[in-house]
Amino acid sequence: xxxxxxxxxxxxxxxxxxxxxxxxxxxxxxxxxxxxxxxxxxxxxxxxxxxxxxxxxxxxxxxxxxxxxxxxxxxxxxxxxxxxxxxxxxxxxxxxxxxxxxxxxxxxxxxxxxxxxxxxxxxxxxxxxxxxxxxxxxxxxxxxxxxxxxxxxxxxxxxxxxxxxxxxxxxxxxxxxxxxxxxxxxxxxxxxxxxxxxxxxxxxxxxxxxxxxxxxxxxxxxxxxxxxxxxxxxxxxxxxxxxxxxxxxxxxxxxxxxxxxxxxxxxxxxxxxxxxxxxxxxxxxxxxxxxxxxxxxxxxxxxxxxxxxxxxxxxxxxx
Amino acid sequence: xxxxxxxxxxxxxxxxxxxxxxxxxxxxxxxxxxxxxxxxxxxxxxxxxxxxxxxxxxxxxxxxxxxxxxxxxxxxxxxxxxxxxxxxxxxxxxxxxxxxxxxxxxxxxxxxxxxxxxxxxxxxxxxxxxxxxxxxxxxxxxxxxxxxxxxxxxxxxxxxxxxxxxxxxxxxxxxxxxxxxxxxxxxxxxxxxxxxxxxxxxxxxxxxxxxxxxxxxxxxxxxxxxxxxxxxxxxxxxxxxxxxxxxxxxxxxxxxxxxxxxxxxxxxxxxxxxxxxxxxxxxxxxxxxxxxxxxxxxxxxxxxxxxxxxxxxxxxxxxxxxxxxxxxxxxxxxxxxxxxxxxxxxxxxxxxxxxxxxxxxxxxxxxxxxxxxxxxxxxxxxxxxxxxxxxxxxxxxxxxxxxxxxxxxxxxxxxxxxxxxxxxxxxxxxxxxxxxxxxxxxxxxxxxxxxxxxxxxxxxxxxxxxxxxxxxxxxxxxxxxxxxxxxxxxxxxxxxxxxxxxxxxxxxxxxxxxxxxxxxxxxxxxxxxxxxxxxxxxxxxxxxxxxxxxxxxxxxxxxxxxxxxxxxxxxxxxxxxxxxxxxxxxxxxxxxxxxxxxxxxxxxxxxxxxxxxxxxxxxxxxxxxxxxxxxxxxx
Numbered sequence: 001x002x003x004x005x006x007x008x009x010x011x012x013x014x015x016x017x018x019x020x021x022x023x024x025x026x027x028x029x030x031x032x033x034x035x036x037x038x039x040x041x042x043x044x045x046x047x048x049x050x051x052x053x054x055x056x057x058x059x060x061x062x063x064x065x066x067x068x069x070x071x072x073x074x075x076x077x078x079x080x081x082x083x084x085x086x087x088x089x090x091x092x093x094x095x096x097x098x099x100x101x102x103x104x105x106x107x108x109x110x111x112x113x114x115x116x117x118x119x120x121x122x123x124x125x126x127x128x129x130x131x132x133x134x135x136x137x138x139x140x141x142x143x144x145x146x147x148x149x150x151x152x153x154x155x156x157x158x159x160x161x162x163x164x165x166x167x168x169x170x171x172x173x174x175x176x177x178x179x180x181x182x183x184x185x186x187x188x189x190x191x192x193x194x195x196x197x198x199x200x201x202x203x204x205x206x207x208x209x210x211x212x213x214x215x216x217x218x219x220x221x222x223x224x225x226x227x228x229x230x231x232x233x234x235x236x237x238x239x240x241x242x243x244x245x246x247x248x249x250x251x252x253x254x255x256x257x258x259x260x261x262x263x264x265x266x267x268x269x270x271x272x273x274x275x276x277x278x279x280x281x282x283x284x285x286x287x288x289x290x291x292x293x294x295x296x297x298x299x300x301x302x303x304x305x306x307x308x309x310x311x312x313x314x315x316x317x318x319x
Numbered sequence: 320x321x322x323x324x325x326x327x328x329x330x331x332x333x334x335x336x337x338x339x340x341x342x343x344x345x346x347x348x349x350x351x352x353x354x355x356x357x358x359x360x361x362x363x364x365x366x367x368x369x370x371x372x373x374x375x376x377x378x379x380x381x382x383x384x385x386x387x388x389x390x391x392x393x394x395x396x397x398x399x400x401x402x403x404x405x406x407x408x409x410x411x412x413x414x415x416x417x418x419x420x421x422x423x424x425x426x427x428x429x430x431x432x433x434x435x436x437x438x439x440x441x442x443x444x445x446x447x448x449x450x451x452x453x454x455x456x457x458x459x460x461x462x463x464x465x466x467x468x469x470x471x472x473x474x475x476x477x478x479x480x481x482x483x484x485x486x487x488x489x490x491x492x493x494x495x496x497x498x499x500x501x502x503x504x505x506x507x508x509x510x511x512x513x514x515x516x517x518x519x520x521x522x523x524x525x526x527x528x529x530x531x532x533x534x535x536x537x538x539x540x541x542x543x544x545x546x547x548x549x550x551x552x553x554x555x556x557x558x559x560x561x562x563x564x565x566x567x568x569x570x571x572x573x574x575x576x577x578x579x580x581x582x583x584x585x586x587x588x589x590x591x592x593x594x595x596x597x598x599x600x601x602x603x604x605x606x607x608x609x610x611x612x613x614x615x616x617x618x619x620x621x622x623x624x625x626x627x628x629x630x631x632x633x634x635x636x637x638x639x640x641x642x643x644x645x646x647x648x649x650x651x652x653x654x655x656x657x658x659x660x661x662x663x664x665x666x667x668x669x670x671x672x673x674x675x676x677x678x679x680x681x682x683x684x685x686x687x688x689x690x691x692x693x694x695x696x697x698x699x700x701x702x703x704x705x706x707x708x709x710x711x712x713x714x715x716x717x718x719x720x721x722x723x724x725x726x727x728x729x730x731x732x733x734x735x736x737x738x739x740x741x742x743x744x745x746x747x748x749x750x751x752x753x754x755x756x757x758x759x760x761x762x763x764x765x766x767x768x769x770x771x772x773x774x775x776x777x778x779x780x781x782x783x784x785x786x787x788x789x790x791x792x793x794x795x796x797x798x799x800x801x802x803x804x805x806x807x808x809x810x811x812x813x814x815x816x817x818x819x820x821x822x823x824x825x826x827x828x829x830x831x832x833x834x835x836x837x838x839x840x841x842x843x844x845x846x847x848x849x850x851x852x853x854x855x856x857x858x859x860x861x862x863x864x865x866x867x868x869x870x871x872x873x874x875x876x877x878x879x880x881x882x883x884x885x886x887x888x889x890x891x892x893x894x895x896x897x898x899x900x901x902x903x904x905x906x907x908x909x910x911x912x913x914x915x916x917x918x919x920x921x922x923x924x925x926x927x928x929x930x931x932x933x934x935x936x937x938x939x940x941x942x943x944x945x946x947x948x949x950x951x952x953x954x
Contacts, residue, residue, distance in 0.1 A: 207686065233685070240639050242648050242681055242690050262639070275685060314637040314679055316696035 021176035022183070023053060023191035024198060025303040029208045032071075032078065032173060032199045034286045037087030037166030043252035044082070045227045045286025049163035050110040051197045054100055054300075055176050057143045058154040058188035064140030065189075066180045067093055067159055070173040072136045075127035080169030080199075080284055085127045087166025092122040093138050094158040095145040105158060108195040108290045108298050117147060117158060124164060137180040154188070169286065171199050194298035200231065200274060200285040208274040210289065211305035214238075216266045218293045223272065224256045225249045226288040232277040238270035242312040246272075249287075264313070269305040344618070344736065344769060344778060345579040350599060350610040352396055352404050358608035359394075360601035361422030361483070361536065361588035366429060368397035369599070370410055371610060372421035393421040393434065413466045414459055416440040418452070422483050422536070422588065426490045430461040433493060435482035438475065454482040456495055473518055474511070487539040488593075493518060494545065496535035504531035508547055527570040528563055536587040540595065544749040548587035549573070556583035560600060564749045566725050567927060571750055577735055578772055580613055595747030618738055618745055620767040620782035628918075629702045631901075632668040632909040635677060647684040652677060653693070656902070666913070668905030670925075672702045704728050706783035708766050712882055712922060713788045713828070713950060716759055720787060724766050725750040729781060732770045740765040756789040763787075788952070790828050828952035835879050839951055842872040858906055866907070869949070870914045873921060880954035883907055883923035886946045900945060901925030920954050 024030035033053075036046035055067055071078050074087040092115065099105065099117025107114065121138045125131060138159075146155025159174065174191060178184045196210055214221065223246045225234060234246040240262040249255040272289060276282065291299045353359050357375035364370075374389040392415055396407040409415055410423075418437035425432055438455040456472035472495075475481050479499040486493050491513050496506040499521075507529040511518035528534060530551025536558075538546040543565050548558040552573050559581045561573035580586060584604035591598030597614045635652055640663055652660045654667050655676055669675055675698045681691040707726040714720035724737055727750075738745040741754045745767050756762060763784050770779040825843065827836055845868050858866065873881050885900040885907075904925035911921050 237690070242637075242640065243683060243685075312681065312691045314681065314691055314694055315639045316635060316677065316679055316694065317638045318633045318635055318677075318696075318698055 021185050021189040021191065021304075023174040023193075023303045027305075027309070028210055028303060029201065029206055030198045030210070031201050032171035033161070034080075034169055034171055034197045034199045035089055035161040036163050036169045036286075037074065037089065038163040039165055040082070040087075040163065040167040040169070041252075043227065044080070044167075044169060045288070046163075046169065046197055047226045047254070047288050048110055050114075051161045051193070052105065052110065052114065052195065053159050053161075053174060053191050053193045055146075055157045055159065055174075056149075056152055056154055056190040056192065057146055057157070057176070057186060060188065061143050061154070061178075061186050063143075063178055065143055065186060066137045066139035066141070066177045067157065068135045068137045068175040068177050068180075068183065070135050070175065071131065071133055072123075072170070072172055073125040073128040073131040074166065074168050074170040076129065076132035078133065078171050080171060080286075082167045082169075085166070085168050087168040087170060088124050088126045088164040089170045090122060090124040090160075090162050090164050091136075091138070092160045092162075093120040093141070094118065094160070095120050095141065095147065097147055099147045099158045100149060100156040101147060106194050106298055108292075110160075110162070115160060120145065120157070125170075126166075135175070135183075137177070139180060169199075191303045192300040194290065194300055196289045196301050198287065200276065200282075200287060202281070202283045204232075204276045204278055204281055206276070209237075209271050210301050211269045211271055211303075211309070212291045212299045212301045213269050213306045214261055214265055214267070214299060215293075218261045218266060218299070220258055220260050220294045221270075221299065222256050222258045222292045224254055224290045224292070226254045227252055228255075228287050229282055229285055230277070231282040231285050232275045235273045235275070236270060237273060237312060238265050238310045239268055239313045240265050240315075241270065242314070243273070269302070269307050269310050271305070271310050344577045345613045345615055347579045347611055347613045349605070350612045352407060353609035353611070355605055355607060355609065357389075358391070359610045360608040362599040362601070362610050363423060363425065363538075363590050364592070365395060365425055366397070368395060368404075369610075370395050370423055370425075371407075372423075373407070375407070390417075391419045391421055393423055411466045414457075414469060419454070424484045424486045424493075426486055427488060431458060431490075432461070432466065433458045433472070433484040433486060435484060435495075438471075438477055453477060454480040456481045456484045474521055480506070483536045485537040485539050487543075488541060492539070494537035494539055494547075495521075496533075496537065497521070503529040505533040505551070506535045508534045508537055508545075524570060528573060533558070536589070536601075538589050538591070540591055540749075541593055542749050542752055544595075544751075545570075546576075546589045546591065547573075548585075548589075550585075555581050557603075558585040558587045560586050560589050562749065564725070564751050566723060566751050571725050574734055574736075575771070580611075595749075615747055618736075618767065618769065618780075620738070620740075620745060620765065620780055623765050623767075623782035623784040624705065626707060626783055626785055627703045627705055629672075629707075631671060631700055631905050632666060632912075633698070634664055634666050635679075635696075636664040637679070637681075648690060649682040649684050651680045651682065653680070666909060668902065668909045669698070669700050670902040670905065672700045674699050702726065702728050704730060706766060706768055706781045708764065708783060708785045710764075710785065710787070711884065712786070713790065713952065714756060716757065716789055716791050717755060719753040719755050720789075722752045722754065722764060722766070723750065724752075724768075727768065729768070729770075732768070732779060732781065734768050735771055736769040738767040738769070740767065756787070759789055759791050761786055761788050790952075823947050823949065825949045826951065828950070831879070831951065831953050835876065835951070835953065838872050838876055839879070842868040858910055866910060867914070870911060870916060873911075873916055874914070877917070877920060878954050880920045880952050882921075882948075882950040882952070884946075884948040884950065885923070885925045886948070887927045888945055900927050903945075903947075 033051060035051045036044060036049050038049050040049060057065055069091055072091060074089055075085040094117035096117040102113050102116035104112040104114045105116045120141055143155055146157045149156050175183045176186050176189045178186055200208060226249055228249040230248055230250050234248050235243045237243055247255045247257040293299060357373055359371055359373040362369045362371040371394055372391045373394050374391050393410040394407040395410040397405045399405055416436055418440050420436045421434055423432055423434040433456055435454045435456050437452045439452045455475035457469055459466040459469045472481060479497055481495055481497045484493055484495045492510050494508060494510045496508055498506050502523055508524045509521040511521050532551030534547055534549045536548040544562055546562045548560055550558045552561055554575055560576040563570045563573045580600055582604045584602055586600060586602045588601035599610050599612050601608055601610055650663050652665050677696045677698055678693045680689060680693055683690050709723040709726050711720060737748050737750050739748040739752050741764055742762055764787055765782055765784040768781040772778050873879055885904045887900045904923045908923035912918060
């Protein structure tokens, strides 16, 4: 119970003023989320053409909410074309009991009952200049329709972006808003996912980071990355880790590295940092990242890090 | 009737037991010249006898009194050739007034007296109980048997009392008590230093000695030992006797004298002989002020411990980092003394015990970003709890070697006595001693410590010993013309960041063989830059060659031993003297240790100003900020 209270407190504390409720967050320095069409090849960076995100809405929010998608179509300057754009991506919103708590929903493999809960809204986008570089708003949704999650102290909706057809990459963003026409942040709101599909910046100087949360049952984690294309290094930072390097994947493959979790890392956020190759520029690099605990259960990545960005705290010793 | 007899017998026995209280340490008894009726106090040794203050009748025609008792006069009493004392007489009419006279102190030649008396001594002053007539200090010279040139002490002030003067054995300092403003309250102890036949401004002995109550009746013994009475320090009640000693400009915590000497009554006015074995003190434990004699009982110590070396050098690391070795991070360690070291594991030497804050910043080597900024770590450095003798390990014949026991740390052991054995049995002493050895050889110096008697009547003891090697002469480096090359070395003061110059002196002990000397000379001559430099990171790399050459010769020749002695010079601030020289000494010790030098063949010590250099510092050379002595000897 105390743990839950702490998490709630962290969410409330960190979600108010510093961050807005977009996914990805500006602090992550990730340009876009990424989902490829159902007929794409995985070597372009998407291993399963499906991205599942959860929207967290604190209990204090009772007014209707909107889940907005930026550039939902696949076409134009932002998205990644393979030949002519021919891709359709479906965005679906789910609510109700099981939309988060069903184990299939939290699995890193979109299989079984991953569309758990009940559907609130669904829309597919192909090439549509009307939505190119524009926002599309799902909603309004009554927050009480979301699945209540006690340990988070609020309700959760699910949004699935899935490639239906085509082989292009759709690059987009989410925003959790109280308005259908503009981005108005919900106090304490957040996004999280168990499998992060995203586009890296082309600028080699840019460093990206994502923030998984480690619970108190975790004694080790496996950091997996897909199709990193050997584009530099991936490191782990936390209160107890000051930049341990992960193994990095090449073209179209997964790679895993296991790390122990220290006591002081439990119930805290860790940071996975992506630093691009400084000598050879890799453009349009897409990557997928997951973290699992010693039981194989996925750990959530919060776009607004729970408890803030971790700061390494050395254990100075003298002998 | 029979019961009454036993009762009286018991009372008598207990009374005698109290009157002639003895402990294992001191035999204490009333001096035969203590009347038990009049007051006698503050004895000093003078011309084979005793000079003291008393209000006993002096048979003078005029003797004012304060309505109850007569006033105090200065009496002299000579010891008879046969056991016993002659009758006390007034010391000298020329320094006797119709008011209070005494106590007194004499110089070593016993021809100069300093004494206290009422400032105003006019016959018209009838109201002698008027407290406005304060005490002052006066001096006189003994010329042709007459005390002449009676002069008031420069700093006498009619508004305040100046009294109980005490000259040091060398006559260069005079202690006294005064209630003048600026003290800690009540009577405080002060001293003046003699300069050009005048006394410098009074210096308050400070909070280690003076309390808000009264400190008075100083007596200056040998080795800078100062005895005094205080009713402000923790004691048995009333005035108790304590001693302290000034070491490196600071007074050690006053030591409460033995329970046989101190009592719940007032105990004050002590004098002791040069051996610290016998003396007298004043007490009113029999209601009137009396003089008691004391003599120390012999004390033996067995199973003296060897001194363990205190370690001030440590390795710092981040335990979390040690678990994983793939991290590209720069670790910057700030030791708060101007020294910043860089490395995942760094070594640092602190100047001595204390609490230090070490701050660590971690910088991402790849991005240049700060991962962790100034995380603090409190390093608490403690000396080993032990009796401790700080001294040179070597000395020369007929030259004083200084021994300092004040660094002793023994919790729950309240030291009452320091006894020293320089090969001729344990003798009373103080925390700071010096001894002159007459013959070449290896000596074992022992320091025995006694604490206050416990509830079982047992006096706890501790003992520690140290080996000292005494040589006939110090031979300077054989090749004089080459020696100039090693004379001066620049040093960057890591704290102030200023350039400073150290003088390097190299000495060979005369027990070294020619082969050993040649080996060392060759090693020193092989240095392109014979200097020891420091910067904020420790020993500067430019000095490595010189030091490594010295390391090499010690390593290859286990029959050679090297002692490094680092000294500060006069004009550094007192707090820095020990700190800097000890820090340098530790830096060098750490370097030698890391180079694999067996520490049985090497030692490095910082002495601040506490020990004289083997060769006097060339004062005319304004560039000298300190001295490093390299003393080579046979191992």
